[in-house]
Amino acid sequence: MATKASRSAARVMMAPAVILLLGWMLVPLMMTLWFSFRTYLPLRGGDLGWTGFDNYVRFVTSSAFWPAVQTTLIIVLSVLVITVVLGIFLAMLLDQPMWGQGIVRILVIAPFFVMPTVSALVWKNMFMDPVNGIFSHIWRFFGADPVSWLSDAAMPSIIMIVSWQWLPFATLILLTAIQSLDSEQLEAAEMDGAPKVQRFFYIILPHLARAITIVILIQTIFLLAIFAEIFVTTGGAFGTRTLSYLIFQRVLESQNIGLGSAGGVYAIILANIVAIFLMRIVGKNLDN
Amino acid sequence: MARAVTSRRKLINTGIAWAIGLLIFFPILWTILTSFKTEAQAIASPPLFINFDWTLENYGVVMERSNYARFLWNSIIIAGGSTILGLIIAVPAAWSMAFVPSKRTKDILLWMLSTKMLPAVGVLYPIYLLFIQLGLLDSRAGLVIVMMLINLPIIIWMLYTYFREIPGEILEAARMDGATLKEELIYILTPMAIPGIASTMLLNFILAWNEAFWTLNLTAVDAAPLTAFIASYSSPEGLFFAKLSAASTMAIAPILILGWFSQKQLVRGLTFGAVK
Amino acid sequence: MGQIQLKQVTKSFGEVQVIPPLDLTIEDGEFTVFVGPSGCGKSTLLRLIAGLEDISSGHIEIDGKDATDLVPAKRGLAMVFQSYALYPHMSVRKNIAFPLRMAKMDQAEITRRVESAASVLNLTDYLDRRPGQLSGGQRQRVAIGRAIVREPAAFLFDEPLSNLDAALRVGMRLEISELHKRLETTMIYVTHDQVEAMTMADKIVVLQAGVIEQVGSPLELYRAPRNTFVAGFIGSPKMNLLTGAEAAKYDATTIGIRPEHIDVVEADGAWQGTVGVAEHLGSDTFFHIHNTGLAETITVRAIGDVNLKHGDTIHLTPRAEEIHRFDGQGLRIE
Numbered sequence: 001m002a003t004k005a006s007r008s009a010a011r012v013m014m015a016p017a018v019i020l021l022l023g024w025m026l027v028p029l030m031m032t033l034w035f036s037f038r039t040y041l042p043l044r045g046g047d048l049g050w051t052g053f054d055n056y057v058r059f060v061t062s063s064a065f066w067p068a069v070q071t072t073l074i075i076v077l078s079v080l081v082i083t084v085v086l087g088i089f090l091a092m093l094l095d096q097p098m099w100g101q102g103i104v105r106i107l108v109i110a111p112f113f114v115m116p117t118v119s120a121l122v123w124k125n126m127f128m129d130p131v132n133g134i135f136s137h138i139w140r141f142f143g144a145d146p147v148s149w150l151s152d153a154a155m156p157s158i159i160m161i162v163s164w165q166w167l168p169f170a171t172l173i174l175l176t177a178i179q180s181l182d183s184e185q186l187e188a189a190e191m192d193g194a195p196k197v198q199r200f201f202y203i204i205l206p207h208l209a210r211a212i213t214i215v216i217l218i219q220t221i222f223l224l225a226i227f228a229e230i231f232v233t234t235g236g237a238f239g240t241r242t243l244s245y246l247i248f249q250r251v252l253e254s255q256n257i258g259l260g261s262a263g264g265v266y267a268i269i270l271a272n273i274v275a276i277f278l279m280r281i282v283g284k285n286l287d288n
Numbered sequence: 289m290a291r292a293v294t295s296r297r298k299l300i301n302t303g304i305a306w307a308i309g310l311l312i313f314f315p316i317l318w319t320i321l322t323s324f325k326t327e328a329q330a331i332a333s334p335p336l337f338i339n340f341d342w343t344l345e346n347y348g349v350v351m352e353r354s355n356y357a358r359f360l361w362n363s364i365i366i367a368g369g370s371t372i373l374g375l376i377i378a379v380p381a382a383w384s385m386a387f388v389p390s391k392r393t394k395d396i397l398l399w400m401l402s403t404k405m406l407p408a409v410g411v412l413y414p415i416y417l418l419f420i421q422l423g424l425l426d427s428r429a430g431l432v433i434v435m436m437l438i439n440l441p442i443i444i445w446m447l448y449t450y451f452r453e454i455p456g457e458i459l460e461a462a463r464m465d466g467a468t469l470k471e472e473l474i475y476i477l478t479p480m481a482i483p484g485i486a487s488t489m490l491l492n493f494i495l496a497w498n499e500a501f502w503t504l505n506l507t508a509v510d511a512a513p514l515t516a517f518i519a520s521y522s523s524p525e526g527l528f529f530a531k532l533s534a535a536s537t538m539a540i541a542p543i544l545i546l547g548w549f550s551q552k553q554l555v556r557g558l559t560f561g562a563v564k
Numbered sequence: 565m566g567q568i569q570l571k572q573v574t575k576s577f578g579e580v581q582v583i584p585p586l587d588l589t590i591e592d593g594e595f596t597v598f599v600g601p602s603g604c605g606k607s608t609l610l611r612l613i614a615g616l617e618d619i620s621s622g623h624i625e626i627d628g629k630d631a632t633d634l635v636p637a638k639r640g641l642a643m644v645f646q647s648y649a650l651y652p653h654m655s656v657r658k659n660i661a662f663p664l665r666m667a668k669m670d671q672a673e674i675t676r677r678v679e680s681a682a683s684v685l686n687l688t689d690y691l692d693r694r695p696g697q698l699s700g701g702q703r704q705r706v707a708i709g710r711a712i713v714r715e716p717a718a719f720l721f722d723e724p725l726s727n728l729d730a731a732l733r734v735g736m737r738l739e740i741s742e743l744h745k746r747l748e749t750t751m752i753y754v755t756h757d758q759v760e761a762m763t764m765a766d767k768i769v770v771l772q773a774g775v776i777e778q779v780g781s782p783l784e785l786y787r788a789p790r791n792t793f794v795a796g797f798i799g800s801p802k803m804n805l806l807t808g809a810e811a812a813k814y815d816a817t818t819i820g821i822r823p824e825h826i827d828v829v830e831a832d833g834a835w836q837g838t839v840g841v842a843e844h845l846g847s848d849t850f851f852h853i854h855n856t857g858l859a860e861t862i863t864v865r866a867i868g869d870v871n872l873k874h875g876d877t878i879h880l881t882p883r884a885e886e887i888h889r890f891d892g893q894g895l896r897i898e
Contacts, residue, residue, distance in 0.1 A: 013380030028411030228500035264410030
């Protein structure tokens with residue numbers, strides 16, 4: 001259904017969105033690229049001129065770089081695995097007949113509404129505080145020594161907080177997908193004598209493939225950018241400095257714009273590698 | 289699923305599901321409960337559940353200490369404004385992609401989504417400079433624009449998936465009936481897509497409300513929303529659990545209530561229209 | 565007024581030409597039916613006339629004026645879609661009034677027209693309902709109502725009855741025909757159902773693969789199909805098309821004889837065979853005959869209820885004057 005008139009109208013109507021996003025992407029990108037080749041210290045003399053690839057070399061050879069990349073990947077992957085696996089389990093549980101399903105669903109969704117700054121603060125102080133946090137009470141109740149979570153087990157703690165925030169999202173999407181599964185298909189498999197485990201792997205899981213893809217795509221987008229959770233809890237200490245946070249520190253805390261920008265370019269490249277990989281999967285999944 | 293389920297089985301399901309549901313919800317419940325305690329009760333060991341002296345004192349202190357109303361108002365303006373502005377730009381774009389698809393439509397969509405993957409820190413300083421140049425730093429207008437831009441790909445994506453469910457014949461009928469493109473969008477497409485648009489708006493409102501990176505870095509006083517309000521409790525006031533809880537409850541309550549009331553729309557919205 | 569002329573119109577989707585150059589004139593007030601198997605391009609042709617698709621080359625004229633580059637809204641045509649395409653969020657009244665509202669007509673006139681259309685179509689009691697609360701037939705009438713209030717130069721119908729059940733379809737067929745008699749407006753009607761074409765049309769356009777196979781009145785097509793495609797497509801049950809030795813007897817590559825033009829005789833018929841399936845309709849009986857020595861199964865229509873069963877032997881004689889002859893290209897030999 002398309003005529004020349006509607007095609008040209010379509011171009012006109014798409015223009016604002018495309019131009020805005022293109023500008024939003026390109027203008028800061030160009031500026032970042034420009035700064036990354038300069039020595040730029042706003043508090044110590046401002047723009048001190050061209051330095052070639054020095055910033056890039058310095059950023060990548062700094063001892064903080066590889067650990068930051070590693071931290072980023074560990075957080076993203078762990079949260080993805082935890083939320084998808086638990087999400088499938090929870091979705092299948094919530095799909096079962098029970099009393100008060102609506103209320104349970106409300107309880108499970110709730111963490112998604114909580115702003116990351118709040119959830120980080122609440123977890124940090126009221127749960128993980130080594131003196132007064134709930135966990136310390138529980139540990140003491142069982143006669144164990146309270147753990148100072150955010151320094152001694154910083155990564156697992158952060159992964160836990162972030163997973164708590166994203167589990168509702170994964171659960172809901174997967175639940176919606178499970179509910180759309182044709183029950184006749186499952187009954188047919190049951191008639192064919194497929195045991196429960198096989199029904200899960202051969203019917204339910206393939207049916208969820210598309211939903212899992214969506215979960216992974218959307219969550220990766222947000223997880224690569226997590227900021228508040230680290231800013232509020234550890235401030236990047238104890239091995240929780242992600243690439244994003246490292247750059248943030250270079251730009252804002254050390255006020256070294258050139259170095260931070262070079263880091264930004266690395267982050268953009270990393271994001272693009274992930275993006276290309278993901279977009280390919282999603283693109284395939286969308287050809288329905 | 290018209291199958292007989294034994295009530296024993298149902299009982300077990302109910303038990304497990306409620307236990308897990310409450311476990312997941314517990315941090316929020318605990319925060320709300322603590323907000324009504326005195327500071328001493330808040331750190332009592334063993335912890336007190338409901339057997340404490342309920343008090344509203346903490347809310348009073350928090351209100352006094354900072355101008356909650358202003359933070360709340362800023363949050364509403366930023367989240368609401370960016371959602372509406374985004375919608376105005378996204379509806380025509382999504383119409384184009386859903387009803388006049390070309391070979392490049394999918395590529396454009398994926399490209400738009402990929403702009404969301406650009407790490408914000410990578411472009412923080414340039415945006416900061418531009419904001420200073422344009423006088424947008426610490427202004428609500430500036431944040432409305434940034435929030436709109438970061439959520440625009442998601443708005444377009446969601447609207448696109450909803451629009452595709454609307455039969456093209458109905459829009460063609462409007463065209464045959466003499467509607468111009470503008471009339472077709474206003475009188476036919478938008479009203480038909482109301483459920484989808486509502487879920488889109490809701491999700492984006494929540495995302496903008498909770499967004500912390502740009503709101504923390506581009507505001508100081510005038511335009512600071514609730515994310516900044518709560519961040520001011522990170523330390524050392526965070527050690528005052530009751531007040532922290534009261535502030536937290538005040539920051540999340542509006543969204544929690546909005547989210548629960550519109551749960552159905554939201555579930556639809558959360559799936560980004562991609563899962564039925 | 566509503567004369568529509570297509571001059572050397574073509575349509576291509578990418579590399580594929582779905583409509584090779586085509587000329588067609590639809591006279592003012594004529595009820596024209598485009599008929600053909602699915603995928604023959606009949607709906608595409610209708611959409612080209614409506615302006616919902618661009619033509620790749622050629623011209624479309626409406627009342628002598630070039631409408632090739634006009635947007636659908638400016639062509640003065642009304643269309644009834646297969647899915648009815650009612651606006652689900654509007655009441656019946658608003659649905660019917662929509663084109664008038666778009667034309668910025670004043671409210672009093674809109675009300676008058678909507679109400680008169682509703683009374684013509686028996687929709688008066690349903691004006692405040694939503695389309696979702698109506699039956700298929702009622703939805704169909706709303707779609708027609710939305711088309712007639714505009715008093716268009718021509719109506720375009722895109723398989724409007726295919727979503728209705730059989731009984732309703734017959735009723736709606738009559739209603740549309742009567743509407744045409746009363747309005748005397750040009751109507752173009754697309755269908756894959758040759759019965760609809762035969763019963764409704766002033767003029768039938770038979771299409772196959774984007775090519776017009778024949779244009780003519782229903783009886784012209786029935787009596788003198790121009791080729792084997794039209795011969796096989798028009799008429800129900802289908803014309804028997806015979807090839808080989810039997811056809812050679814008549815100096816043709818293919819001969820055609822309609823089931824109703826074969827007589828069942830007691831003995832000594834031209835063909836003798838056994839009854840396969842007998843379909844008893846009461847008024848008629850259709851026999852499918854095997855083992856006649858011909859390559860093809862023969863279908864015969866007998867008047868009334870003829871008492872022959874599966875496996876019975878039957879004697880048949882075709883009426884010589886009703887035999888159609890076709891040459892090697894499938895074209896009619898006069």
